[in-house]
Amino acid sequence: MAAETSRLRFSLQGSVLVVEFADRDVLDEAAIRQINSDLVRQIEAAKVANVLICFRGVEHLSSAALGTLITVNSLVKKRGGQLRLSNIKGTILEVFRITKLDRLFQIFESTEQALAAFPKG
Amino acid sequence: MSTSETGADSGCVAISAAADELEALQTCVASAMTRQSYGEHALFAIRLALEEAVMNAIRHGNLSDPAKTVEARWSVTADSAVFHIIDQGEGFDPSAVPDPTLDENLEIPSGRGLMLIRAYMSEVRHHGLGNHLEMVFRREAAA
Numbered sequence: 001m002a003a004e005t006s007r008l009r010f011s012l013q014g015s016v017l018v019v020e021f022a023d024r025d026v027l028d029e030a031a032i033r034q035i036n037s038d039l040v041r042q043i044e045a046a047k048v049a050n051v052l053i054c055f056r057g058v059e060h061l062s063s064a065a066l067g068t069l070i071t072v073n074s075l076v077k078k079r080g081g082q083l084r085l086s087n088i089k090g091t092i093l094e095v096f097r098i099t100k101l102d103r104l105f106q107i108f109e110s111t112e113q114a115l116a117a118f119p120k121g
Numbered sequence: 122m123s124t125s126e127t128g129a130d131s132g133c134v135a136i137s138a139a140a141d142e143l144e145a146l147q148t149c150v151a152s153a154m155t156r157q158s159y160g161e162h163a164l165f166a167i168r169l170a171l172e173e174a175v176m177n178a179i180r181h182g183n184l185s186d187p188a189k190t191v192e193a194r195w196s197v198t199a200d201s202a203v204f205h206i207i208d209q210g211e212g213f214d215p216s217a218v219p220d221p222t223l224d225e226n227l228e229i230p231s232g233r234g235l236m237l238i239r240a241y242m243s244e245v246r247h248h249g250l251g252n253h254l255e256m257v258f259r260r261e262a263a264a
Contacts, residue, residue: 027172028144060165062172063237067230074228091165098240099233100222 005038007031016050016118017043018111026061036068040075049081052114056087066101073105082106086114130156131196136175138187143175146193153197159260166241167202167258173234174206174254182208182252201243202258212250 003010009020019039026032043051051072069085076083086108088096096102108114130153136142147168154164175191183189194205221232239245243259 027168029176060168062169062176063231063233064176066233070228070230091162095169095237098237100227104227 003042005034007035008038008042010042012046012048013052013115014118015048016052016115017046017048018115019051019053020056021054021058024057024059026058026065028062029064032062032064032068035065036071039068039072043072043075043079049076049079050084050118051076051081052084052086052111052118054087054111054114055085055089055092056111058092059089061092061095063099066095066099069101069105082118084108084114084117086111129196129198131194133192133194135190135192136179137190138179138183138185143172146175146195147171150195150197150202153195154202157197157199159197159202163202163258163260170238170241170256170258171204171206173238174204174256177234178206178208178210178252178254181213182210184210200260204254204256206254206256208252210252212252215247215251 007022009022011018019042023031026035053069053072073083084106087110088107093102093107096105096107106114106117108117132149134142134146136146150167150171151164154167171193175193178191179185183191189209191209192205192207196203215235218235219226219232221227221229221236226232238254238256241258242256244255244257246255247253248255
């Protein structure tokens with residue numbers, strides 16, 4: 001499976017749906033609303049339950065984007081899967097730490113590390 | 122936008138609900154900060170705080186009413202960047218905003234804007250009924 005919307009790229013790696021951002025800024029509300037709806041649609045249509053969101057290239061994100069990640073985390077858990085995040089730049093990682101969302105999300109340095117940490121089978 | 126004799130870059134805009142107006146404000150402020158040689162982390166902090174402050178003002182202050190505007194006044198000097206974000210809403214009690222970092226609030230999708238503003242700015246003050254937010258970013262605090 002490989003798909004692309006105007007703001008996101010989706011691919012299947014083993015039993016994990018991998019999501020990447022097309023934009024460097026995940027800030028403005030209209031864009032985040034679209035990202036939210038694209039993510040929910042693709043996750044609900046996916047035959048796999050696990051999801052990895054890779055932040056490679058993302059330079060900015062707002063609290064509205066964090067809200068979308070929390071919504072996606074709940075959806076993935078409801079489907080019996082796990083959500084992982086990877087490749088988060090230092091300045092953005094600081095936002096996760098300030099909001100203590102680094103306690104809620106499983107964050108990995110690279111997609112390889114994140115993929116390897118998903119349960120097998 | 123203007124530059125005063127004291128070397129301050131400043132400006133004042135009225136923002137409705139359009140994303141491009143906020144983007145234009147952020148571009149103006151970032152240009153002024155770059156002229157004053159602020160670093161990347163400062164630019165990141167101000168961009169995030171402005172986004173959160175203006176969006177809070179539009180959404181929670183003006184209740185997304187397209188007839189209402191948010192006034193954004195800013196001034197950037199070599200030492201600090203000062204912002205006033207004023208909405209046309211009824212105000213709010215900032216002390217009543219729940220702490221989003223508590224375990225019981227961690228999975229609530231909203232309510233993190235004000236805490237991010239407080240984390241990245243040197244000073245944050247609410248004036249009047251709470252619908253006038255003043256944010257100050259001091260350069261030495263961000264070193």
